[in-house]
Amino acid sequence: MRSTLPALNEVWQRQFRSGILKQIQCFPPESTFLIGCSGGMDSMLLLRLMSDLFPEKIRAIYVDHQLQKISADWGQFVSDQCAALNVPCIVEAVEVQDGNLEHQARNARYQAYSKHLKANEILVLAHHQQDQAETLMLRLLSGAGVHGLSAMKQVDVRKQFSIWRPLLDISREQIGQWATHLGVQNIEDPTNLDIHYDRAWCRHELWPVLQNRYPQMQQALSRTSYLMQDAEDILLEVLQQDLNHCGSAIELNLEKLSQLSSARQRQLLSVWMKGQDVYRPSFEMVQRLLLEVIGSKSDAQAALHWNQYYYVRYQQKLFRLSAAEYLAGKSQSNSSEQTICLALGQKIEMLSGNYLAETAKVGLSAALLGQKLDLVMRQGGEKIHLYGRVGAWPLKKAIQEAQIFPWQRYRIQILSIDNVMLGVFTPKGFWLAQSEYCEIGGWQPNLIS
Template sequence: MSDLLVGLRQQLDTCPKVRRWVVALSGGLDSSLLLFLLQRLAPSQSVIALYIDHQLQAGSALWAEHCREQCGRLNIPFNLIRVTPDSDSEASARAARYHAFESFLQPGDCLLLAQHADDQAETLLLRLLRGSGVMGLAAMPRSRPLGQGMLLRPLLQQSRECLERAAFELGLEPVEDPSNANPRYDRNLLRLNVLPVLKQRWPGFLSRCSETAAVMREASELLTERAQEDISRCAERGGLSLARLNLLSQARQRNLLHVWVSEQSGHRLGRAQLLQLEKDLLHARADAQPVFRLPDHQLRRHQGVLYLLPDPLPLVEEGERNLVVGESIQLPLGCLQWQPARRGLPVGQRLTLQLRRGGERLRPLGRGGSVSLKQLLQEAGLPPWLRACQPLLLKDGEIVAVPGITLCEAAGSEEGLLPIWSGFGLS
């Protein structure tokens, strides 16, 4: 027990600026023990408990009451959130649970999860069986940002056996979710039928899994650092230059794409997806306009640049609005901003903003004649998906500027502000 308390104190001390410790309480042995230990270490006013009711088991409401009573005995505030997972699968329950965690946490909060070394070994085995890469084999991190707060797993180096002994010494009476005994779930199958055999055959199995996860995490960090260096070299017009991307080895290309897509969209590409992306976009004909779709995102290429865009693209609203020069405005696919220029629009001038409608003609500054807006946008290399969203600035019905592309002769010759449109995929 004393070793557990010392280890827990060391973990908590790595987070000195925490305002509230939020214990994810299920009523099971691990989280009940964590709550009890934390009550001994931290001031009661900085510790609260959070129970997530997935409403997948008939007894979940009774477990919530058990947790409420448990918190009452320890004088710890109790909070309950009910969620509705899309299905009874492990993945759906986890997604609903973490969404609730994120919405609950406030700045300065640290969510404490009672996962331990056996859980880490299960996670590593599951990721291995699913064909995960280096990041997947890093398993569960000890800590990471979550919502407005952070997440910490302070018992990750402790074995289940150690926690069971401590709970027995304290006389804890945790509840047991009957679904934990159902081998239909992959994690339960490993816990019940596989881990006991592995631990008996290799007594150091848990520590080896922890070491492997730590090594994989370091390797993943190195790969991410290299990918970010390559991304900075390949960055062009808000996307990636395919010419510079093709100068990299195939392994670095895939590493770059994996990290770039993950950082931009939150979606982690599996190896099969990476291979398909290479085939569909990187190796397609030069004149092709392929689209590679992911949940809520799509990848396109245009004039040698690879772009990651929302899917579906935002709807373009018709109509117009008044504005004054210097006023920044959020638009469907970007933002209208301003920068000082020797030749620009006078600050405070009243203009009308409208999006492209088709058929417009204008007289670009320095061109010496009129040109269609369609031709101008093509010459500027504007991707097709942005052309319908191109903002125009008018005065008395005449185009005075195409933000991000040109001023017009009607703008005059005054020093002022130049309109810049940071279109999605061009920033």
């Protein structure tokens, strides 16, 4: 590591270097860095510092949101500055979706980052102390909990990639001094002054009023975010214990859930609904899950839709289902009918899974192999005489006893010949029906996947 930074402030240099060296220990030695450069003062100073501290280990990326006519010129400015520092630069144009502009622009920006990050590369961003304080303030006003108030982490290790914010403890005023002393050039985005946007409003309208009353507010809010990060880490440890006790990522045992305090129930449901996504559901959505689904009658089959998933109760369990899985049964026609011919060793693809026709101790007559067999969807009201049991009983009751989930029942298909039921294909396997076609040493379809 080398440095050509002017001796602006020996104390700052010592502290900054010490902080950088400590933070970088979180990453593997072979790590390289992709710096997000908007062209603003913060990111251009970061580019300059990183180019001096980590030569030949950095690249830069400018994301052009195409929201302003001059945005392409800003990309060229960043490219020129990178060329002067001998830093490779990527300029990526993105399409910002309709909706909340700030939120959608951020989504587009991070998608561009993710697209270009290499396997051993760390995303480096220029967020500073005031950014942190503003983030906490805005999340507080939106009703965020511990997770939201923890704001941004200096070293944020995510599943997809890691983010490093080396300037997070540094004030904007100090950044301005360093940039001026080092002669760092930058652009000014006029939207940063447009108080139509929440962050600009917070910075230019709310901030001066609060800071006039509380001069140390920025440092206090930043400190609060670190305290909230500690609280969140402790909370996550408890949540993981509760999740291990109550179920898994796709289902929860409601009896065990009820043993937790109301606060722990809400927190567990919130993080469980979040899954691998970035954001948790709102407090109101968690309350709806508690009241409308968990609090419903056990046979009500209530469901709650949130963020592309359906949350469904079945008996004493709560399930998290993809929209495709839950809606498949709703759109499936139960009037389809077809004929199939089977042979030993044949792989059979059914709605309930893949089967293999194999010999068995007791099964269907070999005379049925090669014949046209009828395959129909369950209509309701059918009765089945399961082989080895006494008498016929409703197929519905057999399905309930086998605990086949309601949203999977559309997959059930009945195999027959000349109106004689031979068996039923279910998500739990093939059920052999008692008939004159049963024999010792016959064959059966066995569920293989």
